[in-house]
Amino acid sequence: MQGPAVFMDVSLEDQALELRKYFKSLGAEIAEEKSPKGIEDDLHKIVGVCDVCFKEPNEAEIEAILNSIVSIMVSIPLERGENLIVAFSQRLSKAPGPKLGMVVLQALWRLYNNLEANSPLRYHVYYHVIELAARVGYVREVFTSVEQLRKEFSGCPPTNEQMQKLYRLLHQVLKDQNSELASKVMIELLGTYTDENASYAREDAIKCISTALADPTTFLLDPLLSLKPVRFLEGELIHDLLTIFVSEKLSSYQTFYQNHKEFVHSQGLDHEQNVKKMRILSFMQMAEVNPELGYDEIISELQIEEKDVEAFIIEVLKTRLVRARMDQNERVVRVSSTMHRTFGRAQWQQLRDVLLAWRGNVQSAHEAMKSVAAAQIEYATQNQKA
Template identity: 95%
Template structure:
């Protein structure tokens, strides 16, 4: 969304007077005369009745009125700016209907973009922008990711509590639209807790785990175990379930589900989707230690029929977590590479060994090229003497 500055040709005082007259004509309880206390008091009175314009049948008229209010707000130093802008933003979020909501959202977004980058008010306006954008189905146009959010507030630095509140709102509005982004938002939220207050993040941590497990595109889950609030859940069922998805096989999940069906469903998790993800995770684990897997091993370990093996392998390849090819004649799957489900000390050591071997090979190739170059120089010198 774009938020260009709003300019009017008349003075701020005359703008306020015109707005007073307009709202009075719509039946609002506001005097037509200017306030003797100045433009700030005028604006206070106008904001108090600004939602009366929602009854205006002409949407372009509504947009013009709201933009006029915005132009005044961003043009004067407001001693009571926070209260005024909060009141204005809250009233705009009550715009009825998605069509009018879109018009109002544009004005609210203009207000946000015309505030100074270091203004603490940007946070409050942005929060209401997300609320309204969620109502009109426009969140993805406003919020694109946690990196973008950091850039938005790099100059005004909201408090930890404010960011936690915003992350919770974003997770709430994203969880049914973009589960992957919702998971990233929740992980970011959990990262705001410290050792001192991590124990208070229990509800957030549970939501984070449930969202990540439900996301069909999230397979690498072991980083969640390192989050402080998640560590406080150790010993609880949700932590046990996460551990199964991080490092155990399908059979472990089936046992857990048989013993705790009600709990799994209470977390908003779909059993069949869980089984599908656990099959992929189990296959990844099998492929880590065995580059050639027979159809019999796959059907036994993953509890699928042989006729479904090829369709399953195609689904695995779509995730791009595993590279493999099927040999239908030999009834085997040959794995060329696979992503590790967990990345601990053993995987770091393996990566170190690979990099050391690569460095050694590069050195050997470099020395060989030097020898070839020296031989060519010597050969050329001998030919010149001859």
């Protein structure tokens, strides 16, 4: 979203006077006369009734009025406009209806972009931008990634508590639109807690786990176990469930579900979706230790019928977590590579061995090239002597 503030060719005082008259004409409780206390008091009175313009049937007129208010706001000193900008953002964030909401969102976004990069007020405006964008279905045009969010506030980083509040809002509005991005936001939120306050993040940690488990595109869940707030959940059912998805097979999940059906549903999780994800995770685990899997083994371990094996393998391949080929005649699946569900000491050792072997091969190739080069030099020297 783009849109600089619209600056009028009239004085701030005259703009404020026209705004007073306009809001008075709409029935707002505001005097038409200028305030003897100055432009800040005029703007304070205008902000107090600015949402009256939502009655205006002409959207272009509303946009012009809001642009006029924004142009005055960004023209007064920061220390005198803080409360006004916060109050203005709060009122606009309540704009009713999608069409009107889009007009108001543009005005809020202009205000945000015309504040100095080092202004602490940018956080407050951005928070209300997200609130309004969520209601008009425009969040993904405002917020694209956690990395982009960091850049937005690089000039004046918000406090830890402010970022936690913003991450919670983003998770709330994204969880039904983009579960993968919602999971990333929640993981970022949990990363803001320290050893000292991690125990207070229990609710956030539970939401993080539930969101990740429910996301059909999230399969590598091992990193969650290292988050401090998640570690404080050890011994609770939600942590046990996460552990099953991280390292155990489908049969373990089925047993857990039979014993804790109400708990699983209370977390907003769908049992059939859980089974689908656990089948894929279990297949990955099987493929790690055996690159050639027979149909009978797949049917037994993953509790599926023979007629569904090939369709299941196709679903696995779509995730790009596994590379494999099916041999229908031999009734086997030959795996060429698979992602690891967990990355512990054994996986680091395996990676070390691969890198050492690669380094050895590079050194051997280098020595071979040196020998070839030396032989060519010697051959050329002998020809010159001859």
